[in-house]
Amino acid sequence: MLEIKNLSASIKGNVILDGLNLTVKTGEVAAIMGPNGSGKSTLSYVIAGKPDYEVTSGEVLLNGENILGLAPDVRAARGIFLAFQYPIEIPGVATMTFLKATLNAQRRARGLADLTTPEFMRIVRTAAQGLKVDPDILKRPLNVGFSGGEKKRMEILQMTLLAPRLGVLDETDSGLDIDALRIVADGVNALRGPDRSFLVITHYQRLLEHITPDVVHVMARGHIVKSGGPELALELERNGYRDYVTEAA
């Protein structure tokens, strides 16, 4: 599904990703854990195509195709979805309007016809119910005045509607109380399947209690320094990141 080879990227001259290699198999849930400043969020942005970052070397292959030259909307149409750590507020754009526009834009990019309004309404209502999203919130401007939990649930709602091939979750657990965390995790788990992969980026192990990863990668200083099974997350929880932070200092 996703193959990252020797990826280096910088922002304003600061090297953040430094020769990163990573493979996520189809149907796999891979967790990336790491200390603050290790480049986890940068990795998610570079995969999604945020223009602030300069890729200085390497490739990001999605099903064999290097996506680094593609615009963010084209990547989205190819099936990449980034759940933002800090979802952006869009004043003046009703959430419903936004959802319909994104869904239809992706359908058009794949050569499908726009959804009719009744079809769209049915799909949104079903997904919102599953994530316990208050239907009233869908009439409000996107993310404006939403609580932290509402914003994160809205990200998962979008992911559910857009049904990506690869979901990248950037610190989706941050700012969530335990109930919201469970709802969000249930939403993600409902989307797991043999054709869909996830990259779950998190600082803490607690999210992984709810979304059980197939593999865990540890990231430090801009690349993957260790990979293992779910037990690696527990080890990190016990020992912290100090072994990885100081390793090459």
Add this chain to the structure above:
Amino acid sequence: MTAAPALPRTAAELGLAEQFRAAPGAAASSARAAAFHRFESAGLPTRRVESWHYTDLRVALAKAAPLAAPPDEATIAAAKDRLATLPRLAPARLVLINGVFVAALSDPPPAGVTLAPAAASATFSVDDPMLALALALAPAGVAAIVAPGAKPSPIEVVHCFAGEGPRSVYSRLVIDVGAAASAAFVERFVGAGTETQRHASTAIDVAAGGALAHVAAIEDEPGLHVESEVVRLAEGAALDAFAFVAGGALVRRQIFARLVGERARIGLAGLGLLDGRRHADTTLEVVHAAPRGESREFYRHIVADEANGVFQGKVIVQPGAQKTDGAMKSQAILLSPEATMNAKPELEIFADDVVCGHGATIGALDPEQLFYLQARGLPPAEAEAMLLEAFGAEAISRVADAELAEALLALMRDWLARRGRGSRS
């Protein structure tokens, strides 16, 4: 306005003087002669005139185009066909062609409204050279008089241009709202082309306790559009005015408002959509001349390509206009490095017990918002249009009439779609 130092007459000024002398009946009317004299002694405004600082008509108006002919039967017949396809923005329609009121194309006014020639309105007595020029050269036009206490259905006034090649068109409209009456007028400008020079004037007088909603929409592409609105609000009177500017190479809209009665309220708002090399200037002068008045100004501009937007808002609180409550806001989004916006809000306060504030912002679209929308699959042009529509819609939300607001939203979407197509080519 102080007399400008004597500058040599420009070709345009000489041409205008000739047109005035030749215009049928114009020189014989003392009011028109006085108006033209006011224009001539000031001349076309230059950058040195403070209120015209960003729009130098002496430079921009190289030549005064010949006056458009008054409509004849053939013109009226042709206009009738064109108007039949123009969707209405209000139940009743009044039509002016080249400034001349055409009863044959107009609906009978709704109950409570009478029409008369707009001969002389004292409300027009504001000292501005371009207003003076319009009053000197405009045909009689029309006055719509709303009877005291009346609540007529909304009226649209369609200013049609008819003619070929370079032509000047002048118009005069008076809206008189009687005491405790409530009315809504939409002024629409249609039919002009790049060789049209338009000079429009509107006097708005709202008597005690009256209320007027007014919308002006420039829907065509005049080479020059100079529009003066002169407003007088009596005690407890209210005006909510909105301007939609999406066309015209050089547009100047100026509003002179005087709140002469206590507790008068004025809300001025507008949306300017500027692309190509358009220049659009909105200049306001709001005078609080009585206590407890309220003024709100809210203008938004989207400026693309090499276009140039101007907002000048001056709120004057005269001595004795205590408890005035004023707030002014101008916000602009620039879409290209060559686009410019000049915003100059000003307060002149001569009373000590007032609450007045102003703010102006000029910026680009937020790259974080654009990326978020694109990351969800919206192509860049669509993402941009979504954010711009939201920005413009907030200005349009000041229009209380839901159907009218919807029609303006549709006009804005047309403009955004045209731009989107243009930027992809």
